[in-house]
Amino acid sequence: MLIYKELLQKLNSEVKDEYEKDLQKVKKIFEESRDLKSTFGKYAFVIADKLLFYAELEKEFSKNYYKENSIDELEATNTQLFDELNEDNYKVSFANPEYTTEIFGNDLGALFASYYTSVRSSLDFALEHKIYALQRKLRQFIELYELLKIGSEETSKYKKVIIKLTKDLSLERSAIALLERFAPEISIYEDIIMNADLSNINYLYQYGKNISANEIKTAEFLINYPEKKIDKLVKSMITAYIRGFEHSRKDIKKKETLKIIYNIGQERIVRELVKGFNELGLKVILNDAVSTSANRQYGYDHRFDNALYFDKDFVDRMIAHQEKVMESCSDYLSKFSGPIYFDKFGEKPFNPIQKKTCLKLSEEQQKFNQFYGVSMNKMFQKYIPRTETSFSIIGFPVPDIGEQFESIFEDTLALNMIDTEHHEQIQQHIIDELDKAEFVHVKGKDGNETDIMVKMQKLTDPSKQTNFENCGADVNIPVGEVFTSPKLKDTNGVLHVKETYLNGLRYENLTMIFEDGYVKDYTCSNFKDEKDNKSYIKENILFPHETLPLGEFAIGTNTQAHVMSKRYDILPLMPVLIVEKMGPHFAVGDTCYSWEEDFAVFNPIDGKEITARENEHSAMRKTDIQKAYTNCHTDITLPYEELDFITAITKGGDKIDIIRDGRFVVPGTEELNIPLDKWEK
Structure with a gap:
């Protein structure tokens, strides 16, 4: 079995002497390039300065560094690390391809911006004391400087030096990276989580990451948060994670580790989670x-x-x-049970600038990207099969959301604590009606042009089978939704949302036209030029595909979440995790059962098997796995108030309303309308 510390020590010791020699060479370059008048010289000077700064930081970086320096000194260092990326500074940063193209021209501009960005990534090597990785970056720069100092404009020569490092593969270096993700004895941030004085916000700077008001205010808020509420939340999260295994009939006792992915400032919650899982015999990876x-x-x-x-x-x-x-690290991979992910929301909406100066994948490279993604997923299924693992996601606001952050946090906590078993009972009434459907017709109103017929899978034995999963608060917190994998053939129509945020990006009038379950056409109104609108969707939703199948149709039932978004006027800031519970949603890409279609799953209330686990697209895994998976899944939600109806249509033509005029109308679901009615009054 590979041991991380031994491997790191070995790699570092092998280059120790060369590292010191290369540092001296970069110091000479720093002095020499200071006097160069050319833009190439300035570029070299800034890079040399950055590499030397990282090397110095590597020597100083330790637990004591954050205890011995004042908060002002720590803030100053953090500013030095990240200030050039702030909006105004970024305009004249070598990391900005627009700026480098303006200076060095079209051929070298994007290349130099990309290389400069890779130099910036060396900060992580310094903080993790990866001398071997820093040495590789120093050596690369020394070689590149030979071209820079003479002002060479031969793009191919620069490119050869830059990509050589990436193509130089090493089993030991790659094993280090994989062990950091799955070996519990590493847990890079365990000392911070378990031992830091959380009442002293100096600890935040120990991460070496950008520390903003979000991180500081979150930490200050949680350190004074009532212990009883923290305990209740933590117990609920642990129960949800374990419940995810129980509901899918997977044996968590076979596993030994899990990972928590959290937002800096949430350490108080994470600390209690670690303690709770340790009591259950599960070691938490914190990296x-x-x-x-x-x-x-x-x-x-x-x-x-x-x-x-x-x-x-x-x-x-x-x-x-x-x-x-992966084979060399298989012992660690086989013990991994899955992740718990803290989603966040409330950050200012991001409207990206479409730059023609950025590097882009060619059509051929996009095909390679898809092939690589499927191949890697297949490999992970061999060592960490989805049929043996689970996950849990929960969302919390960040202070950027505004002055009502604390109230929004409290209401979000209430959402996350909704009684899942009671809610699942209500959702079962909806599923019972939907299982009678051959089609489900969804139509928008008040300017929402959605009008789509979704074909249901055929149930061969409705007494034992169901199309819809009854989703409570286990893998996805909060409750609730019912979802299925539609039949692609005969699923036709228009999906339209006036405004939505997907993966942090804003879309105006996002419109997709489906034909036999695939996206036939698409547009939005973000940009004046229709080409830019289509490019925006293709690069950020469809990528790297020309089209995508409809992988999921769902009905969100958390009307309490919808009302919360209205009360605080924060709908554009809400995460998909919660938004998808606030109305019907359609996911383009893979089904929710990708890579585990042949693993039987059952609903918690009636015990029926959910048989709609594949569609015609994912069924191709049986003949050509490269064609079966898209490696993406993007949820697009319609808000209740833009919804005219959701109607189940039986094979005989009978119509059963699920939602009409934004209200649930299935007997047994009346409780779902109470938050909506109260809000409108």
Whole structure:
């Protein structure tokens, strides 16, 4: 079995002498490039300065660093690390492809911005004391400087140096990265979670990530939060995670680890979760802490930087390489039970600028990307099969949401604590009616042009089978929804939403036309140019496909969540996790059962098997797995007030209303309308 600390020590010791020599060379470059008058010289100077700063930080970085420095000093260092990404500074940053293109021209601009971004990523190497990785970046820069100092404009020479590092694969280096994700003895942030003085916000800077008002205010809010409420929340989350295994009839006793992905500032909740899971014999991996992005445009600009090297040779080599890496770490992978993910909402909406200067994947590279994604998923199914794992997602607001943050937090907590078993009983009434349907007709109103007929799968034995899963609060918190995988053939119509946010991106008048279950055409009104509208959807929803199947049709039943969004006027800020529970939604991409279609699942109330686990697209896994999966799943929700009706239509033509004029009308669901009626009064 590979041991992380031993492996890290070995890799670092192998390059120790070379690292010190290369540091001296970069110091000389720093002094030399300071006097160069050219833009190439300035570029080299800024990179040398950054690499030396990271090297110095690596030497100083330790637990004591945050105890010995004042809050002002820690804030100053954090600003130094991330300030250039702030909106105004980013305009003249070498990380901005628009700026580098303006300076270096079309051929070198995107390349130099991409390389500069890779240099910035070396910060993580410094904080994790990965001398071997820093040394590789130093050596790469030294070689690149030979071209920069003479002002070479030969793009191919620069590109050769830049991509050489990426294509240099190493089993040990890759094993380090995989172990960080799945080996419990690493838990990079465990010391912060379990030992930091949470009443002193200095600890936030120990992450080495961008620390904004969101992180600081969240930490300050939670440190004074009532202990009883924290305990109740934690017990509820642990119960939900275990319940996810029980409902899907998976044995969590076979597993030893799980991962918690949280937002910086939420350490008080995470600490109690760790204690609770430890009592159950589950070790928590803590290596994923999320902070507020310094500038989301930065990430958006560089989302396709792999276009520099993503060819067939690289994909084939990487797949073969990753198979060896996973095999070497298989002991850790087999013990992993799944993740708990803290979703966040309330950040200011992001409307990305579409830049023609950014790197983009060619059509051929998009095909390679799809092939690689499916191949990697297939590989993970071998070592961490979905038929043996589960997950849980829960959402909380961040202070960016506004002055009512604390009230919104309390109401969100109430949403997350809704009695799931009672809610599932109500949802069962809806499922009983939907299971009579051959089609479900969904129609919008008041400017919503949705008009779609969704074909249901055929039930061969309705006494034992159902099309819809009764989803309570276990894998997806809060409750509730009922969902199915529609039959693609004969699913036709228009899906339209006036305004929605998907994966943090805003869409105006998002419209998709479906023909036999696939997206035939699409548009939105974000941009004046229709080409930009289509490109926006293709790159951010369909990518890397020309079309996608309708993988899911669902009806959200959490009217309490809908009213909360209205009360605080925060609908555009709500996460998909909650929004999908606030009305009917349609997901383009894979079904909810991807990679586990052949694993039988049953509803908790009536014990019926949910047989609608595949559609015609995912069924292709039996003949060509590369054609069966899209590697995406994007939920698009219609709000209740834009909904004329949802009607089940039986094979005999009878119509059974589920929702009419924005209200649930199935007997037994009256309780769902109470929050809506109270709000309107």
